[in-house]
Amino acid sequence: MTEAQWGLIVVTAIIIVFAAAMRSIGALRTGGTVTAIVVTIVVATSLFLTQ
Template sequence: MNDAQLGLLVATPIIVVFAIALRRMGALRTTGAVAAVAASLAIAAVLFFTQ
């Protein structure tokens, strides 16, 4: 596992937690939070497996 993959494994959960926190505070709608989580997971998966 290289440094880029390790960074993805660290950054993606932070993005997910941040989106959930914004949803709980009322700053994001549910659809926005779901879209943010889905996009970050999809991007992380593509980047992780193409590295």
């Protein structure tokens, strides 16, 4: 695994945790949180597989 792929994994995890934290304090609705997580995973997977 390359450094870029490790970076994608780390950044994806950070974004997911941040979205969940924003949801827990009421800054995001559930739909927005789910959308952010799904889009993050789709983009990260796409980039991961093309590295």
